[in-house]
Amino acid sequence: MAGKDVLLSVDGIRATYNGAITALHGVSFTLRRGEILALLGANGAGKTTTLKAISNLLPAERGEITAGGVLYEGRDVTTATPAELVRAGLVQVLEGRHCFRNLTIEENLISGGLGRSGSRAEIAADLERIYAIFPRLKEKRRASAGLTSGGEQQMTAIGRALMSRPKLLVLDEPSMGLAPIVVQDIFRTLRRLNVESGLSILVAEQNSAIALRYADRATVLENGAAVLSGDAAELRGRDDVKASYLGQKSTPAPTPAATNLPPA
Numbered sequence: 001m002a003g004k005d006v007l008l009s010v011d012g013i014r015a016t017y018n019g020a021i022t023a024l025h026g027v028s029f030t031l032r033r034g035e036i037l038a039l040l041g042a043n044g045a046g047k048t049t050t051l052k053a054i055s056n057l058l059p060a061e062r063g064e065i066t067a068g069g070v071l072y073e074g075r076d077v078t079t080a081t082p083a084e085l086v087r088a089g090l091v092q093v094l095e096g097r098h099c100f101r102n103l104t105i106e107e108n109l110i111s112g113g114l115g116r117s118g119s120r121a122e123i124a125a126d127l128e129r130i131y132a133i134f135p136r137l138k139e140k141r142r143a144s145a146g147l148t149s150g151g152e153q154q155m156t157a158i159g160r161a162l163m164s165r166p167k168l169l170v171l172d173e174p175s176m177g178l179a180p181i182v183v184q185d186i187f188r189t190l191r192r193l194n195v196e197s198g199l200s201i202l203v204a205e206q207n208s209a210i211a212l213r214y215a216d217r218a219t220v221l222e223n224g225a226a227v228l229s230g231d232a233a234e235l236r237g238r239d240d241v242k243a244s245y246l247g248q249k250s251t252p253a254p255t256p257a258a259t260n261l262p263p264a
């Protein structure tokens with residue numbers, strides 16, 4: 001992990017929908033520059049709401065932050081528009097790998113760079129950078145995004161976000177609905193980007209096993225509150241985390257009788 005300075009600070013966020021449903025009850029955590037932080041939790045724990053609070057996307061769903069705030073690079077961005085956040089380097093890949101289905105993969109990627117005032121040559125160079133990260137997208141660049149596989153659409157959604165040259169990439173459940181091998185490929189790529197270019201990553205995941213394997217640290221949400229935070233490696237070794245989030249039972253010590261059995 002690179003530097004230790006704080007890039008993103010989520011400070012006691014409470015959030016409601018329709019002025020009635022309280023989805024977050026005071027979530028706090030920090031993300032250091034250059035790290036991968038996983039936001040874990042079961043269905044409905046508040047992961048998506050937290051990410052949308054960070055990117056100021058709640059108003060589109062009649063949601064709002066009612067207390068607390070978000071600091072990005074030391075600046076209060078609680079009221080910054082999503083477009084301002086993208087320009088400041090904070091980009092979110094929404095849940096469900098949204099692509100423009102009728103546009104080609106390449107057109108989808110180019111759309112991600114439109115917010116920057118880059119020349120044609122710069123956009124072409126950025127495209128080549130994305131194709132080097134995801135060679136599969138280069139092969140499929142002329143295909144309509146809607147006709148490509150779920151994995152290719154996820155890569156396109158991530159590639160499009162990378163076209164705006166983010167400092168902080170925020171991803172909502174990139175593993176959703178994808179085969180384990182594709183999920184592993186995507187997490188490996190995220191880790192490589194993190195190591196090679198220092199990209200900071202906040203990733204919300206229900207798949208705690210893969211997220212804890214690739215993240216530096218993790219925060220666990222339950223019922224709209226952060227209940228646990230720590231180093232990913234340490235959390236992976238904890239019995240309560242294994243039982244509640246990794247679907248593993250703690251292994252009982254073998255009984256003497258069992259030890260005497262011949263190998264199966």
Ligand SMILES: Nc1ncnc2c1ncn2[C@@H]1O[C@H](COP(=O)(O)OP(=O)(O)OP(=O)(O)O)[C@@H](O)[C@H]1O
Nearest residue numbers: 017021023041042043044045046047048049050061
């Ligand atoms: N647009 C919405 N309107 C009303 N309530 C919502 C809305 N979106 C989420 N909620 C509620 O807010 C709570 C947190 O949901 P959220 O989607 O943030 O959880 P999550 O951890 O991301 O779950 P999932 O993994 O299923 O996406 C849930 O009780 C959910 O029903």
